Amino acid sequence: xxxxxxxxxxxxxxxxxxxxxxxxxxxxxxxxxxxxxxxxxxxxxxxxxxxxxxxxxxxxxxxxxxxxxxxxxxxxxxxxxxxxxxxxxxxxxxxxxxxxxxxxxxxxxxxxxxxxxxxxxxxxxxxxxxxxxxxxxxxxxxxxxxxxxxxxxxxxxxxx
Amino acid sequence: xxxxxxxxxxxxxxxxxxxxxxxxxxxxxxxxxxxxxxxxxxxxxxxxxxxxxxxxxxxxxxxxxxxxxxxxxxxxxxxxxxxxxxxxxxxxxxxxxxxxxxxxxxxxxxxxxxxxxxxxxxxxxxxxxxxxxxxxxxxxxxxxxxxxxxxxxxxxxxxxxxxxxxxxx
Numbered sequence: 048x049x050x051x052x053x054x055x056x057x058x059x060x061x062x063x064x065x066x067x068x069x070x071x072x073x074x075x076x077x078x079x080x081x082x083x084x085x086x087x088x089x090x091x092x093x094x095x096x097x098x099x100x101x102x103x104x105x106x107x108x109x110x111x112x113x114x115x116x117x118x119x120x121x122x123x124x125x126x127x128x129x130x131x132x133x134x135x136x137x138x139x140x141x142x143x144x145x146x147x148x149x150x151x152x153x154x155x156x157x158x159x160x161x162x163x164x165x166x167x168x169x170x171x172x173x174x175x176x177x178x179x180x181x182x183x184x185x186x187x188x189x190x191x192x193x194x195x196x197x198x199x200x201x202x203x204x205x206x207x
Numbered sequence: 208x209x210x211x212x213x214x215x216x217x218x219x220x221x222x223x224x225x226x227x228x229x230x231x232x233x234x235x236x237x238x239x240x241x242x243x244x245x246x247x248x249x250x251x252x253x254x255x256x257x258x259x260x261x262x263x264x265x266x267x268x269x270x271x272x273x274x275x276x277x278x279x280x281x282x283x284x285x286x287x288x289x290x291x292x293x294x295x296x297x298x299x300x301x302x303x304x305x306x307x308x309x310x311x312x313x314x315x316x317x318x319x320x321x322x323x324x325x326x327x328x329x330x331x332x333x334x335x336x337x338x339x340x341x342x343x344x345x346x347x348x349x350x351x352x353x354x355x356x357x358x359x360x361x362x363x364x365x366x367x368x369x370x371x372x373x374x375x376x
Contacts, residue, residue, distance in 0.1 A: 102371075130367070134346050136291075154358075
């Protein structure tokens with residue numbers, strides 16, 4: 048019988064073939080993970096946009112103005128009434144907490160990791176009877192895996 | 208004679224066997240490590256998905272009732288017009304009942320109860336309106352006290368949202 052032992056090169060080749068077969072499985076795990084993270088960030092962005100829309104309904108009409116792209120950062124952002132300051136368990140303004148690394152580190156890390164920002168595009172709409180309203184486009188942007196992602200929500204604020 | 212065991216007239220040496228075993232152990236080690244890392248990662252992803260679902264569910268329940276509420280009783284903005292937060296929210300609902308949402312950190316739940324407008328104990332809903340929520344705060348943000356902002360978080364997953372009260376008292 049002409050049978051010989053398995054050589055080292057053959058073993059390496061077999062391992063290579065096995066690794067190539069494993070590659071799609073490994074990719075599948077990775078892509079499912081990205082899908083969940085994308086869903087997480089999208090759900091978060093929807094919440095942010097809804098939060099802004101609710102605040103706009105209570106904002107004095109003349110103070111609703113454009114926040115042009117690339118927008119305002121939510122972490123380390125200015126005192127805008129939407130996100131900063133965020134909480135305050137004290138009875139004076141001195142206890143107000145902002146989304147900064149020092150005051151709310153966990154939330155700050157999350158927002159900075161994906162670079163969440165918001166923009167407002169304000170269009171004035173005037174009616175014949177003198178009534179007017181603002182059509183506000185709320186744009187939430189963030190970065191994920193090197194890509195720029197965006198969520199847009201329109202809300203209408205009447206002058207009442 | 209089978210040449211798989213005996214090549215060039217000799218068998219497998221101990222060194223060859225040792226090298227083969229080491230290579231196999233290394234490969235198995237890498238595969239096992241990758242497998243367990245993936246398993247943990249998948250568990251984490253499932254957890255994130257569950258948390259998101261909990262957030263969505265509790266947000267939906269609260270927003271539906273809150274946006275139709277008449278007035279916020281607690282928390283209200285401070286005397287210096289700065290915002291005020293608490294883990295409980297008390298408001299008068301559309302029908303005039305006094306309702307409270309409150310966070311229970313021990314069981315990671317948000318519960319709802321109706322406070323009687325007179326003597327008697329609060330009536331707590333048997334089913335919590337939010338589950339799996341590690342921390343939660345309600346914040347009154349504007350001097351009109353018509354916007355309630357809330358923040359939920361669990362295991363590094365966050366939800367920020369707000370509700371504007373359509374009705375007035």
